[in-house]
Amino acid sequence: xxxxxxxxxxxxxxxxxxxxxxxxxxxxxxxxxxxxxxxxxxxxxxxxxxxxxxxxxxxxxxxxxxxxxxxxxxxxxxxxxxxxxxxxxxxxxxxxxxxxxxxxxxxxxxxxxxxxxxxxxxxxxxxxxxxxxxxxxxxxxxxxxxxxxxxxxxxxxxxxxxxxxxxxxxxxxxxxxxxxxxxxxxxxxxxxxxxxxxxxxxxxxxxxxxxxxxxxxxxxxxxxxxxxxxxxxxxxxxxxxxxxxxxxxxxxxxxxxxxxxxxxxxxxxxxxxxxxxxxx
Numbered sequence: 001x002x003x004x005x006x007x008x009x010x011x012x013x014x015x016x017x018x019x020x021x022x023x024x025x026x027x028x029x030x031x032x033x034x035x036x037x038x039x040x041x042x043x044x045x046x047x048x049x050x051x052x053x054x055x056x057x058x059x060x061x062x063x064x065x066x067x068x069x070x071x072x073x074x075x076x077x078x079x080x081x082x083x084x085x086x087x088x089x090x091x092x093x094x095x096x097x098x099x100x101x102x103x104x105x106x107x108x109x110x111x112x113x114x115x116x117x118x119x120x121x122x123x124x125x126x127x128x129x130x131x132x133x134x135x136x137x138x139x140x141x142x143x144x145x146x147x148x149x150x151x152x153x154x155x156x157x158x159x160x161x162x163x164x165x166x167x168x169x170x171x172x173x174x175x176x177x178x179x180x181x182x183x184x185x186x187x188x189x190x191x192x193x194x195x196x197x198x199x200x201x202x203x204x205x206x207x208x209x210x211x212x213x214x215x216x217x218x219x220x221x222x223x224x225x226x227x228x229x230x231x232x233x234x235x236x237x238x239x240x241x242x243x244x245x246x247x248x249x250x251x252x253x254x255x256x257x258x259x260x261x262x263x264x265x266x267x268x269x270x271x272x273x274x275x276x277x278x279x280x
Contacts, residue, residue, distance in 0.1 A: 006046045014039045017072075024076055031075045038068040057102035064095030138205040140184055141191035149204035149212060150253055156202060157247040157256075160214040165260035166194070166229070167268065168209035169239035178236060189232040190240070197228060212260065219244050222267070241268035 017035060021028050045061050052058055070088035079086050136148035144152070157163075168190065175183035187209065194203040198213040205211050217225055222242045229240050243264025245256055 003046055003050065007043065010039060010042045010046065021076070031072060034068065034072045034075075038065060038072055041065045041068060054102050054106055057099060057106070060095050060098030060102055062095075063091055064099060067091030067093075067095055138191075141188055141205050143191045143195060143200060143211075144204040146204065146206040149206055152201075153253040153256075154249060156214040157249050160202070161216050161247055162214070162219060162244050163247050163256055163260050164198075164213045164215060164217070165243040165245075165257070165264040166190075166211040166213070167241045167243075167264050169241055169268065171209040171238050174236045174238050182236065186233045186236055186238060190229060193229045193232060197225070206257075212257065214247070241265070243267055 014035060018032070021031055021035070041061070042065050045058065045065060048061075049058050067088050067090070070085050070091060073082065074085045074088055077085060136144060136151070138145045168186070171183065171186065174186060187205070190211065191203065191205060194211055194213055197217075198215045202214045203211065204213070222244075226240055226242060230238070241264050243260045243262065243266065245259040245263055247256065
């Protein structure tokens with residue numbers, strides 16, 4: 001309501017002043033131009049004020065408009081009659097400088113706000129990535145967990161021909177003998193070896209001391225694969241049983257894992273652990 005009243009007041013003032021100017025002698029072209037810009041500036045103040053939180057900018061804009069008005073009156077009223085008219089140029093320049101300063105401070109504040117917002121966005125992205133990583137990776141070994149295995153199962157079956165199933169032999173004995181921290185180290189080293197051989201994105205810890213991996217290794221030479229996997233943990237007296245089955249996109253993941261698991265237990269029952277425990 002107040003805004004509409006101010007619009008009406010500005011309109012009445014401009015029209016009235018224009019009619020008054022027409023009765024004055026001389027060339028009115030410059031005065032009409034000054035009146036036009038005064039009207040534009042005044043309307044912009046009324047329009048923008050409700051949306052601006054910077055009081056200094058509103059004040060600076062008002063001072064500039066007062067300078068425009070005094071500059072307009074300067075064409076018709078002598079300075080000795082209305083001495084304030086002499087300040088028209090000073091008020092316009094001062095108002096303009098204040099406007100520049102206000103806009104500068106607004107830009108600086110906006111940059112700070114944008115910088116804080118960008119930092120918050122980056123923090124949220126990092127948190128989302130961490131949560132996503134934690135949801136699909138084993139906390140200890142940092143390779144994929146059981147959930148990730150089943151999520152990526154179809155695509156990995158298309159990409160690789162063989163599903164491998166690994167189970168550590170005598171891991172509990174090593175864990176009890178050398179301590180849980182040593183047991184964690186064994187699991188980490190086995191996971192690292194699997195990642196190096198099969199690729200980190202193709203290896204998963206599906207529980208306890210059991211791992212699965214997708215690859216194209218020669219299944220006839222599992223002894224060489226076993227040797228590579230035990231290079232870093234052989235001294236702790238653990239071995240590893242290896243099972244495998246051919247991948248098939250038409251077979252359910254649970255069924256393929258069951259087949260590979262059965263193959264692993266068959267391998268476990270037929271072999272002996274080839275290791276020398278560390279002397280404590």
